[in-house]
Amino acid sequence: MAHYWASCAGGLQFALVKELENLEGTSIIPGIDTYGGVQFRTTSPLQKVAELRSADNVYAFLSHEKNIPVDKEVGVAFMQSLASKIDWGPVMQLHKQWQEAEETCSTSRTSDPLLTMNGITNTDQTCEVTQMSFRVTGNRICMNMKKHGYTSMDVAVSNRLNPVYAVLKKKKKFCAAAIGDGIHELHGWPADMRSYNVEVLAWIIDDELLLLLALIYSGNKKNTTNLQNSSKIDEPHSNHASEEQELGGEQANLTKKKGRVDRPSRADAQLYSRRPYRKALVHTSLKPSTAYGILQLADVQPGDIVLDPMCGCGTIPLEASDWLGSRIMGLGGDFINTAIEASRVNSVAGESAGPCDIVQWDASMLPLRTASVDRVICDMPFGNRCGNHKVREVLCPRVVKQVVRVLRPGSGVAVLMAQSKTMKEEIVVNQKAYLSLQQHFYVHMEGLKVDVFVVHRTTEAAPTQQIVKPSKKMVKRKRDGQFIKPSSPEIA
Amino acid sequence: MRLLTHNMLACNIKGVTKGFPLGIEHTRLETKESELNADFLRHIFPKLDWKAFHEAAQSVGVNNIPDQVEPVMLDDDEFLRKFHHALLEVHLEEGALICPETGRRFPVTKGVPNMLLNEDEV
Numbered sequence: 001m002a003h004y005w006a007s008c009a010g011g012l013q014f015a016l017v018k019e020l021e022n023l024e025g026t027s028i029i030p031g032i033d034t035y036g037g038v039q040f041r042t043t044s045p046l047q048k049v050a051e052l053r054s055a056d057n058v059y060a061f062l063s064h065e066k067n068i069p070v071d072k073e074v075g076v077a078f079m080q081s082l083a084s085k086i087d088w089g090p091v092m093q094l095h096k097q098w099q100e101a102e103e104t105c106s107t108s109r110t111s112d113p114l115l116t117m118n119g120i121t122n123t124d125q126t127c128e129v130t131q132m133s134f135r136v137t138g139n140r141i142c143m144n145m146k147k148h149g150y151t152s153m154d155v156a157v158s159n160r161l162n163p164v165y166a167v168l169k170k171k172k173k174f175c176a177a178a179i180g181d182g183i184h185e186l187h188g189w190p191a192d193m194r195s196y197n198v199e200v201l202a203w204i205i206d207d208e209l210l211l212l213l214a215l216i217y218s219g220n221k222k223n224t225t226n227l228q229n230s231s232k233i234d235e236p237h238s239n240h241a242s243e244e245q246e247l248g249g250e251q252a253n254l255t256k257k258k259g260r261v262d263r264p265s266r267a268d269a270q271l272y273s274r275r276p277y278r279k280a281l282v283h284t285s286l287k288p289s290t291a292y293g294i295l296q297l298a299d300v301q302p303g304d305i306v307l308d309p310m311c312g313c314g315t316i317p318l319e320a321s322d323w324l325g326s327r328i329m330g331l332g333g334d335f336i337n338t339a340i341e342a343s344r345v346n347s348v349a350g351e352s353a354g355p356c357d358i359v360q361w362d363a364s365m366l367p368l369r370t371a372s373v374d375r376v377i378c379d380m381p382f383g384n385r386c387g388n389h390k391v392r393e394v395l396c397p398r399v400v401k402q403v404v405r406v407l408r409p410g411s412g413v414a415v416l417m418a419q420s421k422t423m424k425e426e427i428v429v430n431q432k433a434y435l436s437l438q439q440h441f442y443v444h445m446e447g448l449k450v451d452v453f454v455v456h457r458t459t460e461a462a463p464t465q466q467i468v469k470p471s472k473k474m475v476k477r478k479r480d481g482q483f484i485k486p487s488s489p490e491i492a
Numbered sequence: 493m494r495l496l497t498h499n500m501l502a503c504n505i506k507g508v509t510k511g512f513p514l515g516i517e518h519t520r521l522e523t524k525e526s527e528l529n530a531d532f533l534r535h536i537f538p539k540l541d542w543k544a545f546h547e548a549a550q551s552v553g554v555n556n557i558p559d560q561v562e563p564v565m566l567d568d569d570e571f572l573r574k575f576h577h578a579l580l581e582v583h584l585e586e587g588a589l590i591c592p593e594t595g596r597r598f599p600v601t602k603g604v605p606n607m608l609l610n611e612d613e614v
Binding site for chain 1: 496
């Protein structure tokens with residue numbers, strides 16, 4: 001019976017629960033509501049668990065503590081004691097199973113550089129656990145209380161792990177020392193921020209702590225990890241040279257530029273990064289797991305046209321096609337060239353699953369026939385990395401008007417995600433005759449609270465004059481691409 | 493772009509009342525085999541503008557689509573195969589879509605139609 005934690009966007013747990021209920025031999029453990037995710041035990045093989053569509057990621061569950069001390073000294077001592085309270089046996093067993101599954105997937109690799117490396121440093125050790133190196137990544141959030149007495153780093157680092165502390169301090173975003181100290185003491189594993197094979201995650205929200213162990217360490221199978229690090233240690237090893245050649249110039253150059261080789265970032269090593277269509281991203285790409293979650297609300301039927309008028313890199317229509325295959329047709333559009341190019345690349349990559357077409361258009365003046373679409377699922381721009389508030393307050397109501405026009409009266413359903421104060425008014429007041437609001441709730445994504453509206457199209461025929469003329473300023477802005485700031489990194 | 497998408501696209505230049513169906517000009521077509529789903533085809537059939545679909549199929553060189561269809565034909569496997577091929581397997585990769593009223597050309601590159609309008613058209 002493996003004990004897991006599956007994470008998802010806060011507010012979309014219902015999709016995850018629904019999926020888990022259909023997973024054989026699974027019992028859901030309720031009780032942790034602060035975090036976006038679900039705790040469960042299952043007897044299903046890990047391949048089945050890895051197929052969960054609504055999960056951002058899955059972790060081995062270590063511990064959950066309520067009312068943790070918040071002042072520094074007691075807090076740090078408490079964290080240090082945590083490691084010894086955990087039953088590591090089954091957890092490491094699970095970790096091993098997942099790593100082995102990953103191994104068998106990557107057939108091109110003759111040996112895992114990580115294992116080779118550790119094998120050489122610990123040649124005589126037979127006990128598996130001692131071959132590990134680890135890191136603890138902490139994440140500390142204050143929602144309702146003032147401040148913790150310790151920083152994220154204090155949680156992770158101690159004097160004994162000084163080099164670790166230096167790295168963390170530089171990054172200023174990770175916590176996890178005290179827990180790391182405890183683990184080090186218990187297992188004798190060395191801590192290593194860069195070439196680790198066990199990552200422990202500590203999520204602290206107010207006085208609650210959730211301790212998890214990462215099971216997925218590489219985003220896609222081509223991502224070879226830690227080659228340069230291991231080369232320092234096992235230079236005479238013959239496998240190594242051939243492996244680096246296999247890697248090809250591109251990745252080698254990339255790693256050189258960065259000046260270091262890391263595990264792929266956490267954002268990359270997610271369950272959803274394995275979707276076949278996830279090849280190219282725009283910097284505010286929606287998570288496929290979130291797309292799946294909101295797709296659940298749309299009650300998609302066979303033969304439906306699923307439209308996303310502002311599709312970014314095409315995640316929503318492509319997730320619909322990937323999930324429902326040839327039963328539906330996905331249609332996505334955007335007006336930014338980079339988004340269209342990303343969508344195109346992704347749609348070619350995901351082509352085998354189901355049909356999905358990409359069109360470049362302006363969502364406030366959709367070039368689609370009236371009443372031609374069955375489902376609209378749209379993640380409208382929000383946050384401050386994609387457009388700005390002022391522009392969106394103008395844009396979003398225009399898009400809603402277009403959605404009203406293209407949806408089939410009587411049967412059409414739209415799921416709209418937005419962070420706009422005027423959206424609700426637009427739906428329940430201005431479009432009252434055409435849309436009936438079925439559901440309105442919030443989803444927490446990347447620290448933002450986003451509105452989700454589920455609306456049904458009424459039988460009322462759409463007004464003929466729905467195409468509204470955007471202001472000259474808007475048109476100019478769009479043409480200049482001012483909606484999206486170029487070349488910022490991606491939020492996965 | 494598949495012909496199913498073509499069946500939904502319309503020109504939305506300001507003042508245009510008959511922006512559908514768009515004419516097709518092609519310099520490169522591609523046929524990509526895909527799984528036939530009879531259920532999908534039966535559901536999508538009543539949603540199509542058949543006349544526009546028939547004309548579009550002819551303009552990309554698929555001539556075996558009848559101009560008149562009855563719902564009973566959806567039980568015929570042979571017809572479904574032809575229907576599926578024209579609707580979902582033929583891709584317009586390079587070419588243009590042309591507004592029937594104004595003659596405005598919307599270029600299609602790498603299978604993606606660009607339906608963005610110029611400032612004076614909105």
